[in-house]
Amino acid sequence: MSRKSLALIVVWPLMMMGSSAGGPSHAAQNRSKWHFLASSGTSMSQIAAQQQFPPISCGETKQGSIDQTDQTFSDGTRFDAYSFTTMQPNQPFIITAQSSSFPVQSELFFFDAQRGQFVFLQAISAGAPNMPVKYTGVLSTPGEYALVINGDSPQSAGPYTVILECQACGASGGGCTGGTLDAPVQIQMDQELTCELTSNDPRVQDQQGGVHFAKVFQFQSPGGSVRITATSSAFTPLIGALDPNTGQLSNVSTSPNTLNFSAGPAFFVVIANEVQATGPFTVKVEQGGTFPPF
Incomplete structure (x- = not known):
């Protein structure tokens, strides 16, 4: 499905x-x-819990690309994933993503160590290429999080930019x-x-x-x-x-x-x-x- x-x-x-x-x-x-x-049906269950994603730090901008070498979801859509860790409760965050090549989508997951799986928290999708997406919130629980970037179809490919900020929105x-x-x-x-x-x-x-x-x-x-x-x-x-x-x-x-x-x-x-x-x-x-x- x-x-x-x-x-x-x-x-x-x-x-x-x-x-x-x-x-x-x-x-x-x-x-x-x-x-x-x-707001998203993304499933992380197919990704091994112990898999290591490239890290992204607070205040860091990542320039990435969705291409044929990336992992895929069950529908064939390719994705990149980054990990970051919070050490304090109630950590505000802002995630911004954009691609000139495809309508970018971004999802946020929390790693539940007791159950050994990722739990979906939040997501946002762009309606068209070049349209930036931004979402904010508060990470109430210290621990490991995964930030996923993907397109809206298996044909989505090309460069993208993602920014993680660990502060409250203005x-x-x-x-x-x-x-x-x-x-x-x-x-x-x-x-x-x-x-x-x-x-x-x-x-x-x-x-x-x-x-x-x-x-x-x-x-x-x-x-x-x-x-x-x-x-x-x-x-x-x-x-x-x-x-x-x-x-x-x-x-x-x-x-x-x-x-x-x-x-x-x-x-x-x-x-x-x-x-x-x-x-x-x-x-x-x-x-x-x-x-x-x-």
Whole structure:
């Protein structure tokens, strides 16, 4: 099966899977039909876990080429891979790639040493040759990562440039750092954050197959009802509770949304109601409110 024909349910990174987070106490009820998607179907399972990729360092620019000597995915698309290691948690990064010869694609993976395999984190694709791609995020877990460069078909070939920067993107976003699947935005009770929903954010799929962008948030819940408000002039925000142990979304509704959480670390998402909508928004978490009946 071609890797491009797959719409993969995201495998949540281990730092969240192993969390003792208290998910929504009502998560088994009123479950949403939204599903998180990976933005790429790339499979690293065919690459030996012990294989050594050429290293790329923070601040380094690599000039490479996709050619007949490169390894291939199952559909025949050739690729290059680079490795880098982070020593500290919550390491911001920026990856930029471009090719004048083919529509470049870039994917990021984390090496799960316990399972001996790479776990997909993030990806981005150019629509045409000469179009640069850039994606940012926060690497929450120290360890080894793989950066993959490839084209959009088995015929893709030619030179490319890739840059790895280990720093936050210039826009501060009002303290809204992260929001990707492996690094939720940290928000405090009664705090209001200004964020930007982009095409690099995680994607969720609705019942009709439409793809929507989303940001993941984490906060310390006092327990009980929590009112979450999100406002945007660019899209209609939807808010839903997230169980970090299963990746299950529940009680997705328009803002403001009152959700019930157990005391402790809790997770929620802000989703654009419109398909593939992006833009700025504000979000605030407050205690109280009336919890809606099921």
